[in-house]
Amino acid sequence: MKSLFATNCLFSLLLCAAAFAGCKEEGDGRPDGTDPVGPTANTADITYLIDGGSDFLLLFDAAAKYTDAEGETVTEAINTFPWEKTVTDVALPCTAALELVLTPSDDYEEKEQYAVGFGYGIAYETSDGRQAGGTSVNKLTVAKSKIDAYRESVLSRELKTSVPIAAE
Numbered sequence: 001m002k003s004l005f006a007t008n009c010l011f012s013l014l015l016c017a018a019a020f021a022g023c024k025e026e027g028d029g030r031p032d033g034t035d036p037v038g039p040t041a042n043t044a045d046i047t048y049l050i051d052g053g054s055d056f057l058l059l060f061d062a063a064a065k066y067t068d069a070e071g072e073t074v075t076e077a078i079n080t081f082p083w084e085k086t087v088t089d090v091a092l093p094c095t096a097a098l099e100l101v102l103t104p105s106d107d108y109e110e111k112e113q114y115a116v117g118f119g120y121g122i123a124y125e126t127s128d129g130r131q132a133g134g135t136s137v138n139k140l141t142v143a144k145s146k147i148d149a150y151r152e153s154v155l156s157r158e159l160k161t162s163v164p165i166a167a168e
């Protein structure tokens with residue numbers, strides 16, 4: 001009787017083991033074992049800013065070159081200050097770049113003095129709450145007798161900036 005009982009226990013144990021071993025793991029229906037709660041990709045809203053004195057655009061024809069959401073360079077004429085362009089949902093990491101392109105205006109109104117000066121910058125906010133950037137504008141008044149020197153000085157500068165924005 002003991003041997004019959006031991007044989008039945010052993011047989012039952014082997015049956016259970018075979019049943020478990022034969023079970024196929026069905027998974028949770030996700031392809032390729034993807035993580036159901038994977039990380040969400042961070043994005044950024046990037047704002048490009050250019051501003052200047054009220055006479056600045058009389059003295060210069062201006063354009064902004066900036067990076068769009070696909071990483072391409074876009075050129076846009078600037079007709080009034082302040083100029084601002086916001087690009088939304090930019091995939092991170094990325095580098096936001098802005099360049100102020102100036103050419104001297106040939107015909108401009110002659111004045112005793114000119115309200116000039118300018119500033120440019122990049123600001124951003126990421127989907128995970130990081131914020132940075134901005135611009136400050138240095139406005140000044142230049143006398144008519146010094147406006148040619150001012151224009152030459154501005155045109156001799158490289159007017160560009162870039163900001164790397166990390167994924168995290």
